Amino acid sequence: MASDSAAFDALKRATKEGLTALGKLLRTTLFKLSLVYLTVFALFAAFLIGYFAWTTSSLITQQITETIDAEINGLSELYNQGGIRRLLLLVDARSRRPGSNLYLVTTPAGEGLAGNVGTLQPGILERTGLTETSYRRLDEAEDAEHYALVRVVRLGGGFRLLVGRDVEERERLHDIILTAARWSVAVVVVLGLVGGIFVTRRVLKRIDAMTGTTRTIMEGDLGGRLPIAGTGDELDRLAANLNAMLERIEALMHGVKEVSDNIAHDLRTPLTRLRNRAEEALRTARGDGDYRAALENVLEESDGLIRTFNALLMIARAESGEIRENMDEFDAAEIVHDVAELYEPLADDKGLALKVDAPGPARVKGNRELISQTLANLIDNAIKYAAPKHAAPALAPAAGDALPDALPSGDNATAIVVSAATDGHRVLLSVADNGPGIPAADRSRVVERFVRLEQSRSQPGAGLGLSLAAAVARLHRGELVLGDNAPGLKATLVLPRV
Amino acid sequence: MRLLIIEDDRDAADYLVKAFREVGHVADHAIDGEEGLAMALGEQYDVLIIDRMLPKRDGLSVIGTLRAKSIETPALILSALGQVDDRVKGLRAGGDDYLPKPYSFSELLARVEVLARRRSGRSEETVYRVADLELDRLSHRVTRGESEIVLQPREFRLLEYLMKHAGQVVTRTMLLENVWDYHFDPQTNVIDVHMSRLRAKIDKGFARALLHTVRGAGYVIRDGK
Numbered sequence: 001m002a003s004d005s006a007a008f009d010a011l012k013r014a015t016k017e018g019l020t021a022l023g024k025l026l027r028t029t030l031f032k033l034s035l036v037y038l039t040v041f042a043l044f045a046a047f048l049i050g051y052f053a054w055t056t057s058s059l060i061t062q063q064i065t066e067t068i069d070a071e072i073n074g075l076s077e078l079y080n081q082g083g084i085r086r087l088l089l090l091v092d093a094r095s096r097r098p099g100s101n102l103y104l105v106t107t108p109a110g111e112g113l114a115g116n117v118g119t120l121q122p123g124i125l126e127r128t129g130l131t132e133t134s135y136r137r138l139d140e141a142e143d144a145e146h147y148a149l150v151r152v153v154r155l156g157g158g159f160r161l162l163v164g165r166d167v168e169e170r171e172r173l174h175d176i177i178l179t180a181a182r183w184s185v186a187v188v189v190v191l192g193l194v195g196g197i198f199v200t201r202r203v204l205k206r207i208d209a210m211t212g213t214t215r216t217i218m219e220g221d222l223g224g225r226l227p228i229a230g231t232g233d234e235l236d237r238l239a240a241n242l243n244a245m246l247e248r249i250e251a252l253m254h255g256v257k258e259v260s261d262n263i264a265h266d267l268r269t270p271l272t273r274l275r276n277r278a279e280e281a282l283r284t285a286r287g288d289g290d291y292r293a294a295l296e297n298v299l300e301e302s303d304g305l306i307r308t309f310n311a312l313l314m315i316a317r318a319e320s321g322e323i324r325e326n327m328d329e330f331d332a333a334e335i336v337h338d339v340a341e342l343y344e345p346l347a348d349d350k351g352l353a354l355k356v357d358a359p360g361p362a363r364v365k366g367n368r369e370l371i372s373q374t375l376a377n378l379i380d381n382a383i384k385y386a387a388p389k390h391a392a393p394a395l396a397p398a399a400g401d402a403l404p405d406a407l408p409s410g411d412n413a414t415a416i417v418v419s420a421a422t423d424g425h426r427v428l429l430s431v432a433d434n435g436p437g438i439p440a441a442d443r444s445r446v447v448e449r450f451v452r453l454e455q456s457r458s459q460p461g462a463g464l465g466l467s468l469a470a471a472v473a474r475l476h477r478g479e480l481v482l483g484d485n486a487p488g489l490k491a492t493l494v495l496p497r498v
Numbered sequence: 499m500r501l502l503i504i505e506d507d508r509d510a511a512d513y514l515v516k517a518f519r520e521v522g523h524v525a526d527h528a529i530d531g532e533e534g535l536a537m538a539l540g541e542q543y544d545v546l547i548i549d550r551m552l553p554k555r556d557g558l559s560v561i562g563t564l565r566a567k568s569i570e571t572p573a574l575i576l577s578a579l580g581q582v583d584d585r586v587k588g589l590r591a592g593g594d595d596y597l598p599k600p601y602s603f604s605e606l607l608a609r610v611e612v613l614a615r616r617r618s619g620r621s622e623e624t625v626y627r628v629a630d631l632e633l634d635r636l637s638h639r640v641t642r643g644e645s646e647i648v649l650q651p652r653e654f655r656l657l658e659y660l661m662k663h664a665g666q667v668v669t670r671t672m673l674l675e676n677v678w679d680y681h682f683d684p685q686t687n688v689i690d691v692h693m694s695r696l697r698a699k700i701d702k703g704f705a706r707a708l709l710h711t712v713r714g715a716g717y718v719i720r721d722g723k
Contacts, residue, residue: 306600307683326586341652342678345691373682380685465685 030203034196042188049181053174060170061149065130068151071101071163079155087161088114101165102135102148108158117162120150125160128152132167147171206235210242222250259316266308266464274301311464318370318471327367329498332427333360333420335368339375340418343383347416352386354379358420362427364495366476371429371493374472377465378431378491379418385435386415386488422497426478430492437489443482469493499614500542501525504534504560505549505576514547517603531555538564543571544614547606550577550588558591565592572613576601585681604715608667615666626661628708629721631700633661642700652677653696660709660719669716693717 025031079087084105091103095116104115110125118136130151136144150164210226217224225246226239281294336358347354364371417432469491470480478495501518503525505511511527518525526541528534531552538546538560546564548557561573575593577584585596594616595609626633630643638654640647649657655677660668670689674680693709701707710718 302600307685310683338678342680342684342688342692345695346686346688349691369681372680376680376682376684383686 025197025200025204028200028204031196031200034192034200038189038192038196041192042185045184045188046181049177049184053177053181056173056177057170060167060173064149064165064167064170067101068130068149068163068165072151072153072161075161075163076153076155079159079161084113084155084157084159087155087159091115091161101163102137102150104160104162106160106162108160110160113159115162117164120162124150125152125162128154133164135164203235210235210239214242217246222246222253255319259312259319263309263312266312267305270301270305270308274298274305277301308464311468314370314373315464315468315471318468318475327365329363329365330368331360332362332364332371332429332495333358335372336375336418336420336429339372339379342376343379347379347383347386350383350386352383352415354383354416354418355414356418358418360420362420362422362429363498364427364476365498366495367472370472370475371495374469374493375418375429375431377468378493379416381465381491382416382431382433382435382489386433425497427495427497428492429495430490432485432488432490434485434488437484437487438482440484466491499523499544499611501545501547501610502528502534502537502541502543503547504528504531504538504552504557505547506530506552507549514603514606518607521607529553531557531560535560535563538569538571539567545610546571546573547610548573548575548593550575550579550584558588558593561592572616574606574609574613576606602714604667604712605669605671608669608672608716611666612663612668612672615663626658626664628661628664628719629706631661631708631719633657640700642704647699649696649699653692653699656692656696657700657719660717663719665718665720667712667715667718672716 075087075090078090088105091105091114094100095103095114100116102115102117104117104120105113106125107113116138118138118140120135121133124131124133128151130149132147132149134145135148135150136142136146146166146168148164148166150162152160152162155161206227206229213224213226225243228236228239228243230236277294277297281291281298285291285294337356340354340356344354415434417430419428419430419432421428421430466480466482473480473493473495476495478493481492481494483490483492499522501523503511503514505514505527506529508529511529515525515527526537526543528537532554534546534548534552535555546561548560550557552560557575557577561575564571564573572594573592574595574597575588576597576599577588578599585598588596594613597606597609624635626635632639632641633654634640635658640649640654640657656673659673659676670687673689673693674684693711697707697709701709706721708719708721710720712718
């Protein structure tokens with residue numbers, strides 16, 4: 001009993017699974033599409049056969065009409081020349097031939113004189129045109145009934161002559177065509193359904209494979225890729241595109257992981273310091289002054305933390321590209337002047353000469369705020385690292401450096417040059433200093449996503465400037481190029497020109 | 499000055515209410531957007547301090563509703579979403595100022611005081627005066643006593659902003675936002691350098707200093723201590 005019900009359950013499940021599989025098949029777009037095509041083709045077949053039937057039937061009708069007309073003409077002629085007797089003789093003779101046409105000659109009163117027609121529909125004899133009627137031959141039983149196309153003419157002297165032809169042939173042809181139509185539509189439907197199911201199942205199989213892979217990917221295995229059949233069809237192209245997308249997502253996820261690692265590092269260190277300060281104050285402070293100093297320290301430290309946090313957030317936002325919506329066109333040369341003006345007194349205070357070389361215009365499309373901030377960061381860095389003018393080493397003009405912002409030779413008072421220039425389709429915004437620079441080996445690394453040199457990592461906030469600059473450059477579909485200013489660093493923000 | 503703080507974080511709100519009371523202002527607190535809107539509609543306040551993300555009704559929607567009923571009480575938006583476009587959104591929605599969290603109280607206080615007195619109409623005056631310092635906004639002339647002071651265009655705008663808010667503390671961020679139109683942190687003390695240059699021009703050689711540094715907050719221009 002128990003095994004019975006288990007078996008029944010299994011059967012039910014199998015049936016249900018079978019049903020859901022079929023249901024899935026029936027719900028596919030491909031299958032619906034095959035149904036549409038099927039209907040269209042069936043309708044087309046029906047129309048074609050219908051048209052064929054109609055033209056054949058009208059051709060036959062025309063032939064019958066022509067035969068009847070010819071005979072009526074012939075017989076009328078005979079009557080006109082030879083009178084009723086000759087006509088009756090001929091009609092009689094013709095009526096006896098096997099498979100003959102229908103003939104009937106009547107008196108003006110409607111009495112049959114000769115011919116092979118037994119009965120007709122009433123009133124037929126009164127009509128003179130071409131008519132279709134049921135009839136019975138003279139030699140046939142009561143219940144036999146056929147259809148014929150007949151024509152009646154009045155002859156001189158009130159006699160009437162009827163000539164007709166059986167249309168059974170036409171009807172038979174009609175039946176044949178109708179049967180053919182039914183069969184061909186049935187065949188179209190069956191073949192279409194089978195073909196549709198076959199093709200749909202094939203495609204469904206591949207789609208199911210893709211769905212399976214995407215599910216494992218969604219479950220966390222980002223390394224999975226969709227199968228490619230190698231046929232180069234649309235499914236393959238879709239799979240290839242999705243794979244490329246997965247590639248990008250994986251890279252982004254990797255980036256996010258790196259960011260969180262960096263955030264962890266960049267925030268953990270100052271947080272530890274903050275905590276230590278507070279703890280130390282609690283342990284060692286002797287009076288209000290000590291506490292106040294400790295609290296001020298803590299505040300300063302937390303401000304640094306906020307700054308680092310903001311910078312990291314800004315980099316992440318620039319990397320994500322969502323700021324791309326907030327972009328407008330402006331002259332980057334103006335921005336260079338503005339930002340340089342903001343920093344000029346600071347440089348001056350440090351004994352550094354800051355020179356601006358931005359004749360403009362250098363129009364770009366971008367986020368004004370971010371580009372300003374990037375330039376500010378670069379200039380701030382330059383001021384931090386540049387050598388004061390009295391200590392500046394004699395600058396040798398860099399060989400082959402033909403860019404307009406090259407340091408003018410002999411002017412060793414200029415420690416920092418901020419410039420904007422255009423070069424073909426590019427706008428170059430650069431900040432050059434005469435500080436220690438960045439070793440060539442580290443330059444490309446420093447521009448990479450979130451990479452900071454170890455030396456700068458220990459300093460709160462500092463060092464994120466270049467990462468931000470690189471992120472902003474990427475956001476604007478440009479790049480940050482770090483070059484040798486011999487001596488010093490020349491950071492160039494390369495942006496597309498508009 | 500009477501303030502309304504609409505903030506769903508009770509600790510943060512209590513801290514603000516207490517801090518404002520210490521400097522002599524009265525602050526009410528609403529815990530969500532609906533309550534805040536009702537209070538802002540029912541009472542007279544000088545400034546509203548509104549958190550961006552609030553339960554029941556979003557901060558921007560509170561401001562929007564108030565503005566639609568032509569209640570023009572200045573509103574300062576506090577937001578944890580301290581990003582450029584977020585600030586623009588806040589100001590577009592009818593906010594008058596925007597401060598990202600975390601903020602320092604001195605920054606908030608300075609901004610609130612400027613907002614509260616903004617309506618007293620100093621911007622219509624063409625000549626600003628503080629003691630014997632005069633700034634003519636039309637002819638761009640600055641004089642102190644008998645002597646004319648020559649300023650760079652940016653220095654002029656800096657002084658103009660300070661004198662417009664004479665007697666009120668303005669923070670470095672406020673100066674950076676209003677004089678330079680930058681909304682980022684310049685990392686170093688760039689503003690201080692500009693201020694010391696300005697100070698050298700307007701105060702040097704005069705017995706009474708007008709430009710004062712307020713420790714931990716910013717700057718103020720005023721007659722006397």
